[in-house]
Structure formats: structure tokens, C-alpha cells
Amino acid sequence: MRPTTALLSLVLLATVSCTHGSNLQRTPVTPSSTDLAERSRALAKRIIIADGHIDVPDRLNEKLGPDGEPTEDISQRTAGGEFDYPRAVEGGLDVAFMSIYVPADLQEKAGASKALADSLIDMVEKLARGSPEKFALARSVEEARRNSQEGKVSFAMGIENGSALEDKLENVGYFHQRGVRYITLTHNRDNLISDTSFNTGKHTWNGLSPFGRQVVAEMNRVGILVDVSHLSDDAIRQAVELSQVPVIASHSSCRHFTPGFERNISDELIRAVAAKGGVVMIAFGSGFITQAANAYEAEVRKAVQAFARERGVSRNHPEAQAFMESYMREHPPIYARVEDVADHIDHVVKLVGIDHVGFGSDFDGAGPTLPTGLKDVSQYPNLIRVLLERGYSEADIEKIASGNVFRVWQQAEAHASSR
Template structure:
């Protein structure tokens, strides 16, 4: 998601505190369920709707223009690498092709970056064919899993990558993109953004945005309503002829006033069309307490930088300020149980068929909850769901079954045209 640039940099600068105590996976009497959850994570296909690896690597390019991290091996930083993904049972991460909103001011820049990031994901798969493979359909993802490979599916985060050309929808479909998040942190040519709370350029989707939704339906790209304003989500659901997804959005029920999360009314609308809400793991998405704490933290950092005209989040002065701030104001984090709460909220509202996982790993930096710090820890979430009485069949739907259904429906609709 990367809603604030500071999140990517904070991961290397500070360790956040948790007000909730020890790792819940170590709770008394949890040993048997923990083992069962680990086995379940290995047996089921886990598809995560949003992992920000491509842009993470873009930010770590060396002098030769290549990433300094090799995610086919264990990496010291970040939330995703091959060994940890295998440990956690992750099979199908949707690699987020994240396009910063500021690039839309420069014609051609957004599309160029999108193609560059797609190239990079393909290159990683080519370099380690025994570990990774691209997946352009559910069937390919399932086949890759049987062969012991992790599938890279592709989703563009920010429809500004389309520039002002409807033809670019088909271009990115040919490149393997299987969902597009219509906007990001700012209104663009397609849609209003949830973070632009004081401005509504289009009062929902633009006329071009409506054409883009129809074209995405035509070519088989899922419509992603994460990051959209409420009116834009409502209109996207109405315009789309197939179910939509919210690839990494949690429930506003737990964070009143945080429009980036999705309201109960809109969860019902997405589900009524057959769609899926995929829960974001970032602490600010999960509890009002964490949301307020992290918002205060971000504002304090921004105010400090502005007061000293500092432009780089990586500046030593910023690191020193963060360390000092943290000592006096420990930041509140959520827990793995809070992610389960959001899953259960969707289930209670609209049923088990309409919820999935959209972690935002590598996109929310150090704000991840206790018990879900990286891709090795999906079993901790499964353990909580088992403890609460959810069946393995239900967990399979959450893990991948629901988003696979929508992916297949989008492909089938396109094939029928």
C-alpha cells in the first residue's frame, strides 16, 4: 500500500513496541493447534492479495542498477524471501506493481515504472526457476504449487500506470497483470482516492475510469477497489460486470473515520456482487488505538523534517529523532488476533465466501502486528482461526479459494466475449 513514504524507511530505522504483550503463539495449551496450523499452511494454497516486494527492491538498487537483495535467499530485511515464504506456506503472492502517485505529474513515467517492475519480477522468476514461476491464471498457480514453486501473480497498485490510454489496459493484461487498483493516495484520471478526504475530483469514478472498468472486464483483469473513495467503490461495483476485490483493505468498523478501510455498507455491496475483501495486516488498519498512535507518529516525523527542511527520510537526523520519539512515545501495534477479528467481521456480515488475505507485506513497514511480522507467520493466523472454531474448509476459502473464484470469473467473462 505504502500510504506514507515514511513507512518504507522506518523499517530500517526503528523497532516499534507492542502494548499487548508476548507472542500469542506461545500461549499455554496452544501447542497442538499450532502444529495443526503449520501443517494446514503447508497443505493449503495460500494466496496473498498484496505483497510489495517489487518496489522494495526498486528502493535498494545498487550502482549496477540491480537490486542489492536476493529474495531467492534469506534476506536480513523486508517481509518476504523464498525461505520464509516456504516456512509460512505462502504459494501465490500477488506482487504489487506499485506506482507512486506523484509520478502521474510526469507523462509516461507511471507506465514506464510499471513495465520496469514487471520486468524485474519476471527476471527473478527466470533466475530461480526451481523456486519461482509466473502465474497468469488460477490453473497455472495450482500447477506451480504442485511442482513445489512459488507463483508470482501480478497486480498494479495505482491505475495511473495506464496514463490516459485505454489501450494500456490490454497492454498490461498481455504482460500478465491480473488486477489493477484504480488509484492510490491521490485522485488520478480514473478515480477519487480515499486518502484525499478533502478533495473529490470526480465524486467517484471519472468517465475514463468507467471505461477502464469495462475494458478490464473485457480483457480479464480484476477490478481492485482498495484505496478508492466510498463513492468510487460504490460506482466500481455497479459498473463492473464481474465481482471486484479489495486487495488489501480491512474493516472500518474497527477504525471509525479511517476511510482507507472499507465500511460495512460497502462490504455488503462488494459481497452482493460476489466479490472479496482481503484483509490488510498493517496495525493502523486493525485497531483504532494503533491507527491513532501511528498517525501521531507520522505527523511528528513530518513536522520535524519540515522544521529543519529535511527532504530525505533516511537522513541521520531523522533516525535520531525517531529513536528519541520512540523512547518517550512507544507506538502501539496490533496483534494477530486483531487480523482474525477483521476476518470474522466480514464473515458475520456477508459470509465466509467473501474474505481473503491481503497482508501488505513490505508495504506497511514496521507496523505489522505481533505474530504476523513476515511471510513465515501465516500459521499463527491459522492457529487463531482454528482456536475460534473455524473449519479447515473455511480456512481454505480464506487462504485462496475465494480470490481464486473471482480470478476465474474474471477470466471466464473475458473468454466469453
């Protein structure tokens, strides 16, 4: 998610170990809340936590100074945003998949999508070089584990919107060489690769385009994970079927809790992703998590759209943004809770087992829509505490926190190296 006003983007567009089986009854634990809080913080420090989607590059790119450099220093505690090094350490975050976000409107400008992706990759590399005692790039699971052992926060990278490939298949290999390890095939508009979940009218391709099918095969060949977040249902089905390695949904929650919200993933498709060994990484934004928050965001979207039409401005125009802020002051936001996010994890586990769920927060993208108790990267222990309360073992939580996504990442690496 994202852009200038993160909530505006979301609102305007949409807006348990291996023994945990579908029928297993977990036994809740009953130690004191203080004991559980301490245990969850200690566990967050001990295990590796990998988050499938964090929008730091876009956040920093929106606030560049006259010298073209970010005005925020994420190696220090920052007043804004949801990610910085001190808070990552507090929350136990080890691996942040930095989203290389390419807005859909650049698709109409030849070369613009790839150029932006390159510039954001440059930024991530520079962030790592600038604080080598705190940050390091991770191009493999092995590097991510080594960085964690050395006390560094890893930056892995995923491109959000395959429009960065332009119309050139060779750009898949190019971006792999640049360190990209997953590509979200599209974003909020149909592109040359795939239909989007946000298109409520007639889709362009009825799933993947012919070029998109080539892209999936090439991603398998070079070792880039296929990310099915943002895709239409037909496109997800086809990507899962075509891919020779497991796919991920880097930041998607369960449609079971938000009926009719296609951006979330259906039970049918969760089963399909899991059947191929893939992982659904739960997004934290409140509109993804509860029907009440989703409905609230739809109301805001409708009001802003009506205002924009009346004034003859775009929905991203400053007047429309100011109207939205005023509207939200008069109609306070509805937030999910950390317990509601745990409900989505429970749901995936009950459907397909402990091996197919992870964290995909959308920090620095979901912005003010984040749930109570999960407002930034310092608060993963709050979610871990709820999972402990619900009877998940520490081994279960380690799988959810990183083990599952590391497994599919290694499978993509192994498939590429075997060719």
C-alpha cells in the same frame, strides 16, 4: 503501502464453511496449544495460500546495486524484508500477488508511471527466471495451482495505482498481456481514473472519472480484476456498480475497528462488494487493525508534519525521517496482535459470509507496523491457528486462504473469454 520508509508512508498518508452465517455461533476448539500449532502448520502446507498484496518489487527497487540489480536475493533467506523463498515455504505461501507499485508523484511526469510499471514487471519476470526451481509466474488460477503442485511459489501481479495506464485505454490490454491480473485504480492521490480515500479535501471526480468508467469496462473485457483498495467511498460504490464481474479489495481492513479511517472499508461497502460476489482481503498493518495503533500513527504523522513545516523540508526528506525515528524511540509503537487480525476476518464473515474474505497482508509495505505474530510470510500458520481456535473448519480456512480470490479471478477470466 510502502515506500522508502514503509512506516513513514503509512503514517504520513493516513494514517466459519459456507455454514458460517451472520448469526452462527462457532464452537471454539480446546486442544493443547502445541497440537493446534502443529495442525496449523500442517494445514498451511496442505492448502494453497494466496496473499493479495506483497510489495517485494518496490522493496528490491529501492536497493539496487551499481549494476542496476537488486542487492537482496529473495531466493535465499534475507536479513531484511518480510518475504523470501525460505520463509514463504515455512509459512506455506503458494501465491504472492506482487505489487507493481507506482508512486502518485509520477503522475505529473508523462510516461514515467508506465515506465516504472514496466520495469517492475521486468524485475518480477527476471526473479522467476532466475530461480525456476523455486519461483514461477502465474497468469491464471490454473497456472497457480500447477505451480503449487510442483512446489514452486507463484508470482501473480497487480498494479497498485492505475496511473500506470497514463491516459491511454489501450494500456489496459497491454498490461494484461504483460501478466497483470488486477489494477488498484488509484493510490494516495486522485488520478485520471478515480478519487482516493486519502484526499481529505474536495475530490476531483466525486468517485470515478469518465475515463475511469471506461477503464473499469475495459478491465472487465480483458480479464483484469478491479481492485478498490485506496479508493474513496463514492469511487468504490461506482466501481462495484459498474463492474460486470466481482471486484476485490486487495489489501483493506474493516473500518468498523478504525472509525473515521476511510482507507479501511465500511460495513456498507463490504456488503456491496459481497453482493456482487467480491472479496475483501484483510491488510495486516497495525494501523489498519486497531484504533489504538491507528491513533498512534496519526500522532506520529502530526509530529513529523509539524517538524517538516518548521524546517521547510518535505515529509520524505532525510531530516524528517530521522526525526520520525527519534520520535518513535521516545514514543514506542503500538502493535496489533494476530488475534486482532482474526477479528477482522470474523467481522467480514459475520456481515456477509465465508465466501468474501481473504488475506492481503501488505508484507514489505506495512513494514515495522506489522502485528505481533504476523511479522513476515513465515507466520501465516499463526493466523490459521487462531482461526482454528475460533471454530473455523479446514474448508473455511481454505476459502479464506485462496479459494475466494481464486473464484473471482476465474470469474474475471471466464467473463473475458466469453466476449
